[in-house]
Amino acid sequence: MIPYQQGQCLCGAIKFTAQPASNNMDACHCTQCRKWSGGVLFAVPCTDLKINNESQLGAYQSSDWGERLFCKTCGSNLFWRALDQSIQVVMSQAFDEPGQFTFSAEAFVDEQPGNYAFANCTRKMTGEEFMAEYS
Numbered sequence: 001m002i003p004y005q006q007g008q009c010l011c012g013a014i015k016f017t018a019q020p021a022s023n024n025m026d027a028c029h030c031t032q033c034r035k036w037s038g039g040v041l042f043a044v045p046c047t048d049l050k051i052n053n054e055s056q057l058g059a060y061q062s063s064d065w066g067e068r069l070f071c072k073t074c075g076s077n078l079f080w081r082a083l084d085q086s087i088q089v090v091m092s093q094a095f096d097e098p099g100q101f102t103f104s105a106e107a108f109v110d111e112q113p114g115n116y117a118f119a120n121c122t123r124k125m126t127g128e129e130f131m132a133e134y135s
């Protein structure tokens with residue numbers, strides 16, 4: 001088991017703990033994640049996400065099955081979760097120690113713009129391949 005990890009938003013209004021499902025961190029190149037993050041989204045699937053100050057959390061339902069959560073004060077993008085809370089994903093850079101995770105996979109490479117590419121050796125999946133595996 002991976003130990004529980006702590007994290008917080010930029011301003012500190014929201015602090016959280018979560019248990020990472022593994023040491024792996026994935027990138028998502030899909031249009032929604034790039035729009036929301038303003039870059040490339042790096043995420044860690046977790047269980048048992050506990051948030052200290054839910055009233056500070058803004059929510060945007062970005063699809064029929066999921067919502068994106070952020071700090072209302074500083075705008076930090078923090079979590080994606082399924083509406084039924086069956087899947088919880090933490091933005092890796094929101095953790096206090098994001099460098100501990102291994103960059104292992106990239107999703108939605110078919111939506112990736114042509115003007116960047118990561119040198120890390122990762123498993124690359126199209127949106128179709130990713131959805132087949134995780135839904």
Ligand SMILES: [Zn+2]
Nearest residue numbers: 009011071074
């Ligand atoms: Zn904040």
Ligand SMILES: [Zn+2]
Nearest residue numbers: 028029030033
């Ligand atoms: Zn995405």
